[in-house]
Amino acid sequence: MRKKTQLMTAVMLFSTSIAVSQMKVRDEVPAKYKWNLTDLYSTDESWKVEKERVQQQMKQVASYKGKLTQSAATLLEALELNSGLAKEMVRLSSYASMKSDQDTRVTKYAGMKQELQQLFAEYGALVSYMEPELLTLEESKLNAFFAAEKGLVTYKFYLMDLLRKRAHRGSEEVEKIMAYSSLMSGNAANIFSTFSNAEFPYPEIELNGKAITLNSANFALYRASEDRAIRSKVFDAYFNKLNEFQRTFGAQLYGNINAGLFATKARNYNSTLERALDDGNIPTAVYHNLVKNVNGNLNTFHRYLNLRKRMMGIDTLHYYDLYAPLVEQVDLAYTVDEAVDNILKSLKPLGKDYVDVSNKAFNERWIDMYPNEGKRSGAYSNGSAYDVHPYILMNYNGKYNDMSTLTHELGHTMHSYLTNKKQHFANADYSIFVAEVASTLNEELLNDYMLKQIKDDKVRLAILGNYLEGAKGTLFRQTQFAEFESMIHDRVAKGEALTGEDFDKMYLELTRRYYGHDKNVCIVDDNVKSEWSYIPHFYYNFYVYQYATSFTASTALSEKVLRGTDEDRKKYLNFLSSGSTKYPVDLLVDAGVDMNTSEPFDLTIAKINKVMAEMEAILTRLGK
Template sequence: MLRKTKLMTAVMLFSTSIAVSQMKVREELPDKYKWNLTDLYSSDEAWKQEKDRIQTEMQKAAQFKGKLTQSASSLLEALRFNTKIAKDMVRLSSYASMKSDQDTRVTKYAGMKQELSQLFSQYGALTSFMVPELLTFNDEQLKSFIQQEKGLETYRFYLSDLLRKRAHKGSEEVERTLAYSSLMSGNASSVYNTFMNAEFPYADIEIDGKVVKLNSSNFALYRASENRDLRAKVFETYFNKLNQFQRTLGTTLYGNLNTALFYAKARNYNSTLESALDGGNIPTAVYHNLVKNVNNNMETFHRYLNLRKRMMGLETLHYYDLYAPLVEQVDLSYTVEESIDNILNSLKPLGKEYVDVSKKAFNKRWIDMYPNEGKRSGAYSNGSAYDVHPYILMNYNGKYNDMSTLTHELGHTMHSYLANKKQDFANANYSIFVAEVASTLNEELLNDYMLKQIKDDKTRLAILGNYLEGAKGTLFRQTQFAEFELMIHDKVGKGEALTGEDFDRMYLELTRKYYGHDKNVCIVDDNVKSEWSYIPHFYYNFYVYQYATSYTASTALSEKVLNGTDEDRKKYLNFLAAGGSKYPVELLEDAGVNMNSSEPFDLTIAKVNKVITEMEAILTRLGK
């Protein structure tokens, strides 16, 4: 079944303004800052009526059984039916999911999400005959059918890719069983998300004479405090509370690892890594090379950490210092309107259509902007509603990082918008491997624009520092996460049982290696061992490495957009509009980036070092 997935970027926000942080009840927020989900369905009742209709309609799938290879016209009819049902179900899923994310405490929408999970499972079982039948095709027969029925050209890539994976598909009975297994396969992730977002007993902490509940949003806020003692207290309190549930959170993560192993074995893959990457036809060498390249360039990361130590005037840098402001007394606060203005100006190199659609996203309530009680943390773009438009969830808190996050998610939205406009639903959903290219490139354009406006040394330091923070968080930190994932999946693949204590030990050792703990570059305190349980991406199975690979690709492409020719910019926009019509490595090659070479990574490391050099020169000029 063709299914369009929701793109999510879990971005934890660093700081807030008092005015915004007081907006805690959703009903108090102005409508213009809340997304308009009536563009999807006019009401919950309309959603239910559509779900009931689809539940009846999808029963017709049985009429195609045994007929897929009889004629080109029969095949086309079946594929169009399948695509239409999948598209409609994904729209239902988008509505239920986003309604739930508005306030995760509302059980009604959690129930609607569960209903959709069951609906997908039911449809998967009903269409379990399709893949086994399609796998009886040979290449020549498929070619002949496409020549007879031009409408099948839309499905050429899907069908060719399916035949490529022939060795990993099972009989009708096996496919039906795997379809039904989806009813339980997401349990570990669902338990984790519900527990952490709705029921986790976050600790209270006293800050400036007031008692504050240290939930994930407030942790992200106060870990960025200029008060070092407070930062240390926040980290210790938050991570120690996580560690009290080490056994439970260890069990849910271990359950997720076993789910991935089950599917890898059921699909005849050699490993969970191979299973996860094969969807986009990505060689496992790409993953291993990323980890190797980052480890071989750790001195660049340590150079950044030593720069942070110098800028903060510290004799010893601790892990809890990594989110504190780099430059004192620089006001990098922005209202939503100021952020929108800066973002739109920064996007002008991408052309009028790109900017005009971005304006529409801001003006037509595609975005849920501010935090409220119970709202899902972080930020994401959901481009799943093919016939409508993408949506963005934000938790905007008024700082430069929030402006950067907003343009990041807008990059995802524009990628989805252009792909949905250009491609049929069957080919619109792009691979996660390229998902972060558009978002990270948007950030690069914003940084470039802001640096051209700002000449003050201290403010330039802050903007350049923001770039380095992005490199730290996207290239180095995400690769560290990727290496941790590889370690824990490999152990489970070898039959080892893992507990919360095991995850603690492995995570702490790896983090200390990355941050140069033993070299006194950055001290990683014992309580950091619990951080793995704070990262929801470990439930996405080999997702995070793609942040880093996309980051290197976007560095190469941003150079072409900013300093290249009109043809370079056209190639980039064509890349966005291509959606998932080719394998991701091929799409990037069309855009002008060769991911099979080390060039994108080398360019990124060179840029990071160049920024560090400029910041060091400014510090010397300022006498620091």
């Protein structure tokens, strides 16, 4: 009965969500929907006091210079000091960053972020002697140290991995220069973030007689309108405004690529891709095989696009149609309370402890839920405050996709929470390669739960369609982004200069190939050429492919969690608490998925086709 009522009041809930999401002033948002950063520091002043304390304490690391290889005890002391300082600096950085993200227009917090960037650069210069000195250790002597000092076992993975990368580390002087280069290497990304979030002149459009500022949150909201004319208008206004700043966005991205190229050459890597993947000891073949496999299965993607066209009842599918509701008059809208209830129930297969901690995240103000003017767009989980708890930034708009995003970020939060609880800070971080597994698996569990509750054909179509939207956005779209990244980095590595116009041309051609533009599968209008310019992930250097690999890994693992044994579920939870104690590919093998094979990808394509087959059967029953 509750589900029926929920669907009947969908329009009302949708209107309520818009009203909340359109709040202009942060103070209007109820406190329970805002994260509580006093768990980190009680005031800005206490943050400043702690920063000054750390700044003084970090000078102690210089006293270990020339002594690291003398004894196991001395090495342990130095590593413990380094780890403790890093932990406190990351906490300081988290506070400044999240304060700034609340309202990116507040220059005070932007200044605090800059202070931390300088602090990290200063500290990097102070410890620049450590890795060159450690690299003089022979493996036999290091093993003797492990035998002599049991506490060093905590740092064994780090130390052995460092020796593996010996060819990519330089002298003390080189390492000092690399540390100081961080003052410049992030400039392009910082400028992009500030301009995009705080100063970009978002277009204003009139919708249904009401003036709307088309910021990132509203673009995401209104591109999903049931009204095709609104969708077309929104895409045209947003992308055309982006194109007015094509030269600026192009210069920023080109600067970021050059920063990556500098680090690649300085570290003696063959390519920026090789350097980006080497931290996790991930072969470049994993990246290239993903692109190859997806390109080889674009017919599956085109099957989805043709299915979307059929479901929407339109003759020609355009790019601006891709976020519209799939089923007429079914508006899957959820208040935050309803979303939380659905999410917690969907997570029951992971056990009571997992659900209990997730409940704390919702009730103890770990989450900043709604958009407000100046707030950073998008969503993320920040689990770097080791001694506190993770935080989640959302821009909740009341759609099914927002509920899905919320459980996605909760997956990251639980990953961080569990690994922080079990691992020493030195091993509590985890590779991006495995990070997206926890988040996308949460989405799989939510989809599975919702499908079990809903029998109505139209609503099932919407839920199944949401899964396909996830496949489109996570597997196909992110791989397209990955291929675009590979193309632009390769061209700059060859000495070519790229402008915003070049990026436009490359992006449009690639997008049209993926979406079957020339086959009339989906028309990619000319204004889509500007889409690259608002994607922040292109500043993370070969980050996005991991969304796609994680999607395939989580598809395989979700089957084990939902339909496997207790041992399968235990392996998965152990994986979430393993941090960086092994290389990511090895951690996934322990969890039950081997990314060295094509099996995860093949299983994912099979599931996508199975979902489409069910949807096509439903459409036939409905006479469509």
